[in-house]
Structure formats: C-alpha cells, structure tokens
Amino acid sequence: MRKLFKGSLSLMVLFCAANLSSASCIAAEAGINLYPVKGIFVAEEKEGAKAGRISKDFESAFDKKAAISFYQEEFKKLFGNMVTNITDQNKFKTFAASVQIIRASKYQVEKPNGTVDTYLPVTLSFYITNPMTSEVIFRNTQTEYPAPYNEPKGSQDASKVKKLYNDTFKSLLSDALKNAKEKFTPFAIETHIKTDWKGYLVFDRGLDEGISKGDTLTDAKGNQVSIIHAGNKYAVGLPLLGDPDKDAAFVKFSNTSVADLKKPRALVLNGGSPEDFSGEVPTQLFSDALGNKASFSIVPINRTFAAVQKAYVEDTKVSQKVTRSREVPEFFIRTKMLNPIFLEKPSSQDYVKYQTYKAVGFAELLDSSGRVHYTTMADEKIDDEVVHKVAFATEARREIVMKNVLIRLAEDFSNNVKFQKNEIKLIEDSDGNFRVEDSLGVLVPGYSTTVFRNIGSVSDIDEEVQIPIWTANVSVRKENTVAIQKVLPTKADAPELKAGDVLVFDSVSSSATLKIATFGMCRNAENLGGDSFSEFTDFAYFFSTKSSPGPFFADESLEKQVAQLINPENGFKEKTAFHLGKPKYCLDPIYKIKAATERVICSDSESYCNEDLNMAGGLRIRSGGNDVGKAAFGVDMHIPVTKSNKTEMIRVELFNNAAPLFEKIMKAVNERQF
Numbered sequence: 026m027r028k029l030f031k032g033s034l035s036l037m038v039l040f041c042a043a044n045l046s047s048a049s050c051i052a053a054e055a056g057i058n059l060y061p062v063k064g065i066f067v068a069e070e071k072e073g074a075k076a077g078r079i080s081k082d083f084e085s086a087f088d089k090k091a092a093i094s095f096y097q098e099e100f101k102k103l104f105g106n107m108v109t110n111i112t113d114q115n116k117f118k119t120f121a122a123s124v125q126i127i128r129a130s131k132y133q134v135e136k137p138n139g140t141v142d143t144y145l146p147v148t149l150s151f152y153i154t155n156p157m158t159s160e161v162i163f164r165n166t167q168t169e170y171p172a173p174y175n176e177p178k179g180s181q182d183a184s185k186v187k188k189l190y191n192d193t194f195k196s197l198l199s200d201a202l203k204n205a206k207e208k209f210t211p212f213a214i215e216t217h218i219k220t221d222w223k224g225y226l227v228f229d230r231g232l233d234e235g236i237s238k239g240d241t242l243t244d245a246k247g248n249q250v251s252i253i254h255a256g257n258k259y260a261v262g263l264p265l266l267g268d269p270d271k272d273a274a275f276v277k278f279s280n281t282s283v284a285d286l287k288k289p290r291a292l293v294l295n296g297g298s299p300e301d302f303s304g305e306v307p308t309q310l311f312s313d314a315l316g317n318k319a320s321f322s323i324v325p326i327n328r329t330f331a332a333v334q335k336a337y338v339e340d341t342k343v344s345q346k347v348t349r350s351r352e353v354p355e356f357f358i359r360t361k362m363l364n365p366i367f368l369e370k371p372s373s374q375d376y377v378k379y380q381t382y383k384a385v386g387f388a389e390l391l392d393s394s395g396r397v398h399y400t401t402m403a404d405e406k407i408d409d410e411v412v413h414k415v416a417f418a419t420e421a422r423r424e425i426v427m428k429n430v431l432i433r434l435a436e437d438f439s440n441n442v443k444f445q446k447n448e449i450k451l452i453e454d455s456d457g458n459f460r461v462e463d464s465l466g467v468l469v470p471g472y473s474t475t476v477f478r479n480i481g482s483v484s485d486i487d488e489e490v491q492i493p494i495w496t497a498n499v500s501v502r503k504e505n506t507v508a509i510q511k512v513l514p515t516k517a518d519a520p521e522l523k524a525g526d527v528l529v530f531d532s533v534s535s536s537a538t539l540k541i542a543t544f545g546m547c548r549n550a551e552n553l554g555g556d557s558f559s560e561f562t563d564f565a566y567f568f569s570t571k572s573s574p575g576p577f578f579a580d581e582s583l584e585k586q587v588a589q590l591i592n593p594e595n596g597f598k599e600k601t602a603f604h605l606g607k608p609k610y611c612l613d614p615i616y617k618i619k620a621a622t623e624r625v626i627c628s629d630s631e632s633y634c635n636e637d638l639n640m641a642g643g644l645r646i647r648s649g650g651n652d653v654g655k656a657a658f659g660v661d662m663h664i665p666v667t668k669s670n671k672t673e674m675i676r677v678e679l680f681n682n683a684a685p686l687f688e689k690i691m692k693a694v695n696e697r698q699f
C-alpha cells in the first residue's frame with residue numbers, strides 16, 4: 026500500500042497519477058528529494074582488474090570537471106525534486122544520485138587500405154541510493170557503441186579520441202537520466218509498531234505491502250529499525266539507531282514492485298572472467314538479462330558507495346551516520362566465464378577466411394552454507410566470413426559472444442529456478458537436543474537456517490506472528506531425522522529454543538534429496554603429464570555440481586568472493602556470519618593429454634594436417650585424506666589443424682569433448698555406494 030507521509034490525497038498526487046512520467050512528479054508521492062553527487066566514480070577492483078575495464082586513453086582524455094558540470098545541468102532539467110544541498114533537516118528524505126563508469130574500452134581494426142578504425146565503447150551505471158542505509162533504490166546500466174573514426178595506421182589523433190570519449194559520455198548519461206526519469210517512480214511505505222515482544226518490534230505491514238527482510242525503516246526523527254523477518258501481513262525488526270518511538274510512523278522507500286519484493290533475494294558474484302570482461306560487467310549483464318520473470322530478485326549493490334558518501338559529506342557538510350545494517354542475502358548466484366576461443370580458418374579462396382568465436386560460461390545458485398542448489402552451462406559461437414581482410418574488431422566479437430552466453434545463463438535461471446517456502450517444527454529429545462523430521466529431503470549437514478517462535482495473534486495483524494530467534498545449522502542427518510544445532514541468537518538475549526519452534530526457509534525444488542553423503546572439490550585439477558588443459562578444473566567443477574551423488578558444497582573461495590561485496594564499504598554489517606558446510610567426500614580432478622601417434626608438424630600455415638590426441642580424465646574420491654575410489658575414462662580426438670591455429674583448434678576439441686567425458690565419469694561416480 027503506497028502512502029504519503031501525511032496520509033492525504035492531494036491534487037498534486039492526483040495530477041501525478043495521471044502523469045507518471047512528469048519530472049516534477051517522479052517522487053511526489055514518496056515526498057523525497059534527489060541530490061546529484063558532484064563526482065564521476067569508478068569502482069576499484071580488489072583483484073586489480075581496473076586496467077582491463079578502463080582504457081588509459083580514456084583516463085587521459087576524459088574531462089571529469091566538464092562531465093560533472095554537464096551532469097548537474099542535465100539532472101536539474103529533468104528532476105524537479107533536485108536539491109543543491111543535504112542538511113540535517115532534509116537528509117532523511119533525500120537520496121544520493123551518482124554516476125559510475127563501468128567500462129571504457131578502446132580497440133582498433135586494421136583495414137585493407139592501410140587505415141585503422143578505432144572503437145571507443147563506454148558503459149555507465151546511474152544509481153539512486155539511500156545515503157542513510159546504503160540501500161540501492163534504483164540502478165540503470167547502459168552502453169553506447171559510437172561509430173568508429175578512421176585514420177592512417179600508425180597515427181593517432183589524440184583530439185579525436187578525447188572528443189569521441191567525452192561526447193559518448195554525455196550522450197550516454199543523457200539517455201541514462203531520461204531512462205531514470207521514466208522508470209524511477211518511488212513510493213513510501215508507512216508502518217507502525219503494534220507490539221514489542223521481548224525487544225523484537227512487530228510492525229503492521231509486511232510482504233503484501235512491500236516490506237521485506239533486510240529493509241531499514243526510519244521515523245521522522247531519524248530513529249532506525251532493521252527488519253529481520255517479514256510475513257505477509259507483518260514485519261519483525263530490531264532497533265538499529267536511536268530510540269525508536271513506539272507511537273511513531275516508520276517509513277521505507279522503494280522503487281521495486283511488491284511482487285519482486287516478496288521474492289527470495291540473491292546476490293550475483295563474478296566467479297571469474299577474462300580481464301577485458303571483468304569486474305561488474307558480467308554481473309550487471311546477467312542481472313539485467315533476468316528480467317521480472319525469475320522467481321527471485323537480485324540485490325543491487327553500489328560498489329562506489331563509500332566514495333559517493335565521502336564526496337557528498339565533504340560537499341554538503343551534513344552530519345552523517347550510516348548504519349551499515351544491510352542483511353546478507355540468503356542466496357548467491359556465481360557466474361564463471363572462460364576465456365573465449367578465437368579461431369581463423371583458411372578457405373579454398375586465398376582472399377576469404379573464416380573466423381569463429383566460441384565462449385563457454387557457467388552459473389550456479391548457492392546458499393550461505395555454500396551448498397549448490399542449481400547449476401547450468403551455456404556456450405555460444407559466432408562465425409564470420411572475412412573477405413579481403415574486412416573483419417569485425419576481435420574485442421567487439423569477444424564481448425558479444427560472452428554477452429550471449431550470460432543471456433542464455435540468465436534465461437535458464439529464470440525458467441528453471443523455482444523456490445518454495447518450507448516450515449518444519451522442532452522436536453526436543455530427552456537429552457535437550459533438537460531435531461526435525463524432513464521428508465522433503467531439503468535439510469542436509471552443513472545447511473544454515475533460522476528458527477522461529479510463533480507468538481500467535483497480534484492486534485490489527487491478520488496473520489499469526491513468527492519471531493526469528495536463532496540461526497541454526499544441520500549437524501547430522503539419518504534418513505529423515507535431522508539434528509539441529511543452534512549457532513547465533515538474533516539478539517543478545519534471545520529466548521532459548523523449545524519444542525514447537527519452527528524452521529522457516531526457502532528452498533529450490535531441484536535441491537531436494539534424501540541422500541546423506543555430502544561432496545565438494547578437493548583442489549584444482551592435476552595434470553599428470555602431457556599437454557595442459559587449464560579449463561579442466563572448471564568443467565570438473567560444473568559436472569560435479571550438476572551430477573553429484575549427494576549435496577555439493579563450494580569451498581572457501583565463495584566466502585572470499587562474497588566478502589569483496591558484502592562489507593561495510595557497501596553498507597553491510599561489519600561481521601558477516603558465514604558457516605560453510607564441510608563435505609564428507611571431496612572429488613579430486615586429474616587429467617593427462619598425450620599424442621596418440623607421433624606429433625605432426627604442419628608444413629605451412631594454411632595447410633591442414635591431423636593431430637591425434639588422447640585425453641584421459643577422472644576424479645579421485647577422497648574422504649578424511651584417503652583415497653576411497655576413482656572414476657576415469659579416456660577419449661580419442663582426431664583434430665584437423667593448421668600451423669597457425671593448432672593451439673586453438675585443439676582447445677576447441679578439448680571443450681567439445683569435456684562434456685561427454687565427464688558424463689561418463691559422473692555416471693561411474695554415482696554408481697558407487699556412499
């Protein structure tokens with residue numbers, strides 16, 4: 026239910042309802058202001074990948090001062106609720122609008138006439154962030170590929186580069202602001218405290234009205250409450266800042282549909298990608314490709330939030346205390362992009378060649394215990410005919426083929442990942458320990474969940490209220506009986522568990538299993554001799570997660586990748602509770618690639634000759650440091666290569682044969698008894 030602060034239906038609101046795209050009405054219903062932060066920001070990569078995203082030519086050519094001035098002018102034209110200062114009086118109703126450059130590339134294509142076409146694509150994101158909570162209210166990412174400019178090979182006109190980069194930025198920013206004007210239609214959700222149960226505050230609005238776990242509610246005096254659980258008709262919160270007044274109205278701002286707010290939330294991680302496709306680029310593309318059909322919503326993060334906050338605090342001198350209270354989402358999506366293959370083949374005509382770009386990517390859905398609930402793989406290929414050396418830019422084709430892979434991965438997730446809500450009551454044993462009976466096969470050792478206390482009916486709330494009191498882990502499973510071990514209370518003096526308390530959790534239908542044995546990877550693949558196949562580890566991991574004999578858990582790399590995003594700089598809690606599952610078995614990938622016959626050396630670069638290779642691959646099964654089994658198979662490959670493309674042709678065949686090889690391996694692994 027959308028509400029005005031004063032609860033009145035003014036003529037302005039009626040006007041806005043009929044003119045939703047009017048700049049003066051964009052935030053009228055929510056009663057908020059927008060402050061365009063005086064800066065253009067670039068997220069620094071923890072792994073030092075900035076060089077692959079931001080061209081040195083852009084850094085030297087970009088006129089930052091002029092760009093900031095242009096941003097301020099364009100913003101003022103479009104947004105009637107713009108303010109030029111943040112004060113202690115308006116800071117709770119003012120959002121920070123900021124611009125981040127995601128990518129600024131440069132690549133060149135040589136032409137047959139001795140000239141060069143230079144391409145300078147730019148990608149930026151426009152963010153609207155609640156500076157008091159660090160919550161991203163709106164995000165829009167756009168890319169522009171300006172027409173290339175042509176010049177003689179070996180010469181570069183720096184003035185042309187400067188003009189094109191700066192003109193592209195202005196055009197792109199104008200489009201992003203116009204898009205925000207149309208799509209940024211925030212509303213305020215007002216709610217009141219109905220009861221205080223042992224320090225847990227129960228509010229009279231929940232998922233049906235757009236309030237969900239992880240939200241921060243603020244009253245008119247700036248007191249804040251962090252929402253730790255939301256039912257359909259209510260929400261449960263804990264005091265976060267100040268002394269919340271039990272009679273005050275608390276407000277949350279949103280630009281997201283209520284339908285999306287009710288979905289489980291997931292954070293997208295970049296699990297690895299080529300340097301020229303690094304940082305936020307793949308995660309943004311995957312998130313944008315999901316659309317609204319998915320059964321989950323994506324948690325947006327402004328990775329430049331700390332720099333944005335520093336800039337506007339210094340500029341406005343407003344007193345600022347950011348609560349950094351954002352909750353860690355329950356699920357993570359991790360993408361992995363392999364370095365694309367580029368292959369050029371000759372034809373029967375010496376002025377015609379064929380170029381192929383092949384990309385492979387993976388995506389997996391995990392929870393905070395590291396369990397993999399769903400995984401998928403996608404590959405894409407682009408074939409180009411090159412006549413008289415007139416070809417597309419290699420960098421552009423690489424980008425397109427990797428984008429296409431991410432789109433396919435996102436479509437797969439949107440179509441196949443389905444969540445369901447589960448509730449299971451605790452049973453107390455005679456020795457004081459707790460267990461549940463899980464006939465669904467969802468709870469496996471290492472799984473992290475939350476225990477709730479049902480406090481019954483609360484005045485004016487048309488639903489029984491459940492209070493989250495402890496986080497807990499599954500310690501042991503025997504058939505359907507699952508032992509529950511408490512981990513952390515949701516507040517210092519949370520009540521102790523008792524029989525009848527309830528586990529409430531979301532699960533993915535594909536993750537149900539009655540198998541008890543748990544699995545993970547031991548390490549990266551070991552080459553037992555012969556040619557190298559660096560991607561063998563990635564294929565081994567994917568097929569192991571897809572076809573594991575039991576629940577599969579990621580290793581510590583997940584926690585490290587999450588920590589790069591879930592940290593105080595991005596507005597999250599200082600300490601993130603991460604309890605990775607410890608699998609009983611681990612799978613140790615091994616491979617060996619050798620020539621089946623004497624190695625062939627092609628006589629010239631354009632003539633085909635045959636390379637015969639045998640790839641043997643397998644998985645050692647280990648437990649407690651000991652080998653307890655192994656599954657291994659081999660595949661023979663007859664590969665036509667030329668002198669100039671031998672390495673890439675072999676790589677293509679290794680990629681093509683990885684899937685059938687691992688299908689055999691995993692079939693053998695699953696036939697064992699665990």
